[in-house]
Amino acid sequence: MPSYAVTNPMTGEVLQKYPRITDSELGDALDRAGRAHDVLSRQTSLADRIAIIRRVAQLYRERADELGRILSREMGKPLRSAIGEANFSGEIYDYFADHAEEALADRPIALSGGTGSAFIRRNSIGVLLGVMPWNYPYYQVTRFAGPNLLIGNPILLKPSVQCPESALAMVEIFQAAGLPEGAFQSVFVGHEQVSTVVADPRVQGVSVTGSERAGSVIAEQAGRHLKKVVLELGGSDPFIVLSTDDLDAVVTHAVGARAGNTGQACNGAKRFIVIDELYDAFVEKFSAEFAALPAGDPTDVNNKLGPLSSPAAADGLEEQVKRAVDQGATVVTGGTRVGNMFAPTVLTGVEPGNDAYGEEFFGPVAQIFRVSSEEEAVRLANDTEFGLGSYLFTTDPEQADRVADRIEAGMVFVNGTDLEAAELPFGGVKKSGFGRELGPLAFDEFVNNKLVRIAR
Structure with missing residues (x-):
């Protein structure tokens, strides 16, 4: 040891x-x-x-x-x-x-x-x-x-x-x-x-x-x-986007939910599940905002991203991304590394059978999925061994209640991020x-x- x-x-x-x-x-x-x-x-x-x-x-x-x-x-x-x-x-x-x-x-x-x-x-x-x-x-x-x-x-x-x-x-x-x-x-x-x-x-x-x-x-x-x-x-928390009146605001929430602690948070959003009509714009806006985050020396208060915690952590994340790409994923932005600094990375095209589909990425790597319906979104969100937290954005209160009830997780945050508080219980289910x-x-x-x- x-x-x-x-x-x-x-x-x-x-x-x-x-x-x-x-x-x-x-x-x-x-x-x-x-x-x-x-x-x-x-x-x-x-x-x-x-x-x-x-x-x-x-x-x-x-x-x-x-x-x-x-x-x-x-x-x-x-x-x-x-x-x-x-x-x-x-x-x-x-x-x-x-x-x-x-x-x-x-x-x-x-x-x-x-x-x-x-x-x-x-x-x-x-x-x-x-x-x-x-x-x-x-x-x-x-x-x-x-x-x-x-x-x-x-x-x-x-x-x-x-x-x-x-x-x-x-x-x-x-x-x-x-x-x-x-x-x-x-x-x-x-x-x-x-x-x-x-x-x-x-x-x-x-x-x-x-x-x-x-x-x-x-x-x-x-x-x-x-x-x-x-x-x-661990966790591989879904971030579901079904409808919104302000996509830019949702994207900012999404970036913050993925970038917190340089992506090294068990309850960070990792899998972004977006309804078809919002998907293309979400991918474009998310990728641009994520890539633009200031990164570098963690003692500089202006930086939002620092290095990964160790060379072993950076090696592991780099290997995961390479394997995901070898198995069919597309890198929209990022995928590069200098020392322990890992560039904000967006993967699309991750399908069942790709190792990345079932893995937790502990670093600034986001997977984005396209879905055609609420039913498909819930099914994809629950298609994981993990069940820690989850995020849902919708303009429909009945849909919010319905989907929150069906998500297999210990925590569901609706139309917001960074909502953790001392009075709110924390924990998960499944693995x-x-x-x-x-x-x-x-x-x-x-x-x-x-x-x-x-x-x-």
Whole structure:
């Protein structure tokens, strides 16, 4: 397994290396987390946990510029987006703090007979392992850590090997906010050590954000030990255009939905499904606007696209595009690469049987499909192993409701993009995983809904 290191994806310069921890050090971390469970859940009141999370939110906002620059160094996120991610993480922590008391309150049950009372008490379950990716280092952890620390579940974070600096910055924030010792730790471990953590009896749940392969391997390990798992995996989100009064505005939404995080977002729009009468104009306008996005040094706030996160990521995307073309796709624009910079690319003519038809493209590559009807659009949208998010543009409210109901995805956004918010649940179906983060459902994944029945 690669070592943990910060490697500037724009220049290739290795800025800092971090050693993997030893098995003995991992044992110490598990001991601290185990002790922290009692301190956090029993000795720290909910009011105090809420105050700590509010302080965490404040620190994210105060340090947003510093935190954003870390992401630009580690994985090439354009600086404006990187700072935005830090600020959004602060908003999410505030949301969880605002709603924790209501979410974790006892829930009375109306009895059908007998005397006395009954209620559900929501208790912590224990230490949780978070296996988190490189593409949204703060945001992904925030979705997982926020509700669970409020519940009283300590967190062990296994960050991406290329994002150790942001992981340590998060540890520092939690320490500065007053979180009990051991309640949030980052462990620089290898694959075999992850298996050790999953098997440890103090660890009662695992959340994985990453590839289908990583999710299935860790979920299998967790299943052998009867541990709860939440998976947020890949996506190949459809963006359906059935009618519009303003095609230019729809195109701008579409470009933004594909270009976010330089196309390296699991819930980014990737397959654009356009009704026949709008298709030619959409392809022309989308291709021109996508190709014109300012790209380059991620620390330049004017750039909307940065480099891909690593040479391996750029190699993989380049190979996917070449294979798609070899199998019959047409490149409308782009398809070229300089170092880790990948030109915005549009593919048309991707047919069933082309590998690209069923693959996720993790970078600035868009596929555009022509359809003749609503029925064909829905069928194409659902013809994927993934089911994370989806987008629909139409001027017909009844059609919007009808199509949204039929799309096989965890999320449907109608006539808008960039609508994600702290209060809106996030998650998918099919091979995009299961479980929900954000919103009120975030408190439901790793909690003991304990029945208390009092006879008299």
